[in-house]
Amino acid sequence: MLAIRKEDRTPVGHAGLVYQNVEGKSETEVGYWISQNFWGQGYATESAIRWRDYGINTIGKRRLISIIQHANKTSIHVAIKNGMKHEKDVIFRNKNVALYSIDR
Structure with a gap:
C-alpha cells in the first residue's frame, strides 16, 4: 500500500501487512519501505503503528x-x-535476519 504524507498527499513509501512463510509457518508481517528523501521524519514509525493497530x-x-x-x-x-x-534469528530468503514479534 502506498504511504502518503497527509498534508500534501506526497508519496513517501510503501507500508502494509504482508503474508510471509517463516520456517514453514504462515505469519503476518508489518512491512514498510520509506523513500530515503523522507528518512528520519517518523513515517516508518507512524506507518508501522497504524498497520499494527489495523492488524490487531x-x-x-x-x-x-x-x-x-x-x-x-x-x-x-x-x-x-x-x-x-x-523473538529469534531466522533464515529468511537465504539470509540470517532478526524476527521481531508482538502477540495479543
Whole structure:
C-alpha cells in the first residue's frame, strides 16, 4: 500500500501487512519501505503503528511480526517502538535476519 504524507498527499513509501512463510509457518508481517528523501521524519514509525493497530483491532490478528536485517538499526528501533520484541534469528530468503514479534 502506498504511504502518503497527509498534508500534501506526497508519496513517501510503501507500508502494509504482508503474508510471509517463516520456517514453514504462515505469519503476518508489518512491512514498510520509506523513500530515503523522507528518512528520519517518523513515517516508518507512524506507518508501522497504524498497520499494527489495523492488524490487531480491525482484522483480529493475534500475532504480528517484522523481519529485519541485523544491520538495519533504524528498523529495529521502529519495531521496538511498535511494541515488538526480538523473538529469534531466522533464515529468511537465504539470509540470517532478526524476527521481531508482538502477540495479543
